Amino acid sequence: MTTRRQILQSAVAPMIVPSLVLGQRAGAIAPSDKITFGGIGIGSRGAHVLSKLLNVEQARFVAICDVRNSRRETIKSTVDQKYGDHGCQMYSDQYELLARQDIDAVLIATGDRWHTPLSIIAAQHGKDVYCEKPCSMSIEESWALGAAFRRYNRLYQAGCQRRNGANFQLCKELLKSGALGKLQALYANVGPSVNWPPLPSRDWLAAEELPPKQVLDWDRWLGPAPWRPYHSSYVTGGWRNFYDFHGGGILEWGSHTVDLCHWAADYDDTQPVEYEPVGTNVGPYQVNCRYANGVKLVMRDNAWDGALKTGSCSFRIEGDKGWVETGDATRIECSDNIRPLLRPTESAALALENHVKELVRCIKTRQATSASASAAANSHVTCHAAFIAYQRGKTLTWDTTKHEFTNDEIANRMRSRALREPWRV
């Protein structure tokens, strides 16, 4: 049987064979017409995304790569059980998975340190990418990510699923329609700081005995992150407490909510020009930012579900005629004049499902995704710049053309992180 790839690669039109002749049920999607996915580093969040992907009929998940054998086996078991076969292949080396010509796209849900390098390597191998956020570890990585996906003309979908959430979309619609008036300020919830404070620790944990390489490949787990002795806490989620593996609370939350602000305001191609940090590392904090057009972006620790209890990852838009605010609780809070314009929306919990479906649709049609690498680069640069301002404890000004701070050389030197050899972006 001629595969979709062979059709695309051939200059000769193939003979069309009705699917019913091949014994497929009417309306079923031929296996060769499905978008095939591999996964790299699928933990709890990745498994959640995978659960949505496995329900997309046009997609087929065929391979898992992980440095932990237990993870590999868990994902294989989940996938094989879903499909009723033994087809999911396991890998410990990402290059072996990426070398498979039959894989169209990869789901990347490793720790943050791997996100940009792996995404770029995948693009170099001709793969489209779904990558969890935060998508980068530095300003430099953010630009490298955007440039690579433009260079290779591959599709990238950041795991910013709220762009496909109906309540979030309604808020954007209210701004674009003019109902809110002229945009004045955007508010991104970057709290709660009790979970991930703005400044993660630069310490190390005490060394523990390394497990056998076939159980955990520590060198590959560290990947581009600076070397440190092994401790089991890192690999079971504790890595988020440490600077070498994490961009702090501002990036952790801002990659969700600053991203929403950029998307709602159509600021996917720019960044603020000023960053003013307020507060300390132990309590509620805030970074007041300003775009070149005067619009404000306020990143604030507003507790888990925001002061208005609109749920986690809430954001707020203020215009000169009204305001709206929403989050993962789906409910939209707004000024009185906006209330008549509201309509019921589906649950925000459906956003991820919509997001994954959008990616598969875009891969088929080669249309841009809503959470492209370029958009991710700009929102992440904004978060990194805020994080640097917070670390510097002073107001920083930023040149959006030269991509540099204009009033602090130390801040400029913090725009990138050295990657452990042999990795590079």
Next chain:
Amino acid sequence: MQQPTQPAPAVPAAKPKPPEPPPEFQEGAIATMDAAGLLRIVSDAKSTEFQKAKSCVRLGELGAKEAIPVLASLLGDEHLSVYARYGLEPMADPSADDALRAALTKQKGVRLIGVINSIGKRRDAKAIPALVKFMHGPDVDLARAAASALGCIGGETSAKELQAALSKTTGTTRAAVADACLVCSERLLAEGKRDQALAFYAALSATDLPKPVRLAAMSGIIREETLSVKPR
């Protein structure tokens, strides 16, 4: 119309406290130390690996050029080489380039790849002749790193060397050379050398190159040819 009210997600408890770092692995005073103090730590044979690692990062942030020789002395260290490069990469002073270039003849294997990566990041054009030798050398990993660095450095000399290497290299080295050519083309475009960049893209459309590279090159040509602000 009233919004349907759904229950807010369950509020998670604050995450459990992570294990406490032992005193010898706490950054402590190093975080606020001046360059002289940090330099003393890195130079002191009695300092621990942790102390040196943290001091290297901080020296890089401070841009303390007097630390360059000491940082360079750690480029061959299995655990500290990345921290040494953390310190060297952001240094504005050209002696950081000199130190990294000098390390090209001293380091080996993966440590040498790290040095090459840092040279590429700093876009040190003086390193081009040495990088060209590595690109044509027998060690595939070094050759790939060197090609990548040449692409990052960009400019006409790198472009010429990379284009020549396209017909002289094979396998995964050639794939890396082709990737570097794409990056170099973008550098040429940024410098306003559009005709050279387009010629480069055309060379990368050869059918025997990896498909992702050919597609990228064709995309580059289309992107440039359809830019309304730059009519050909």
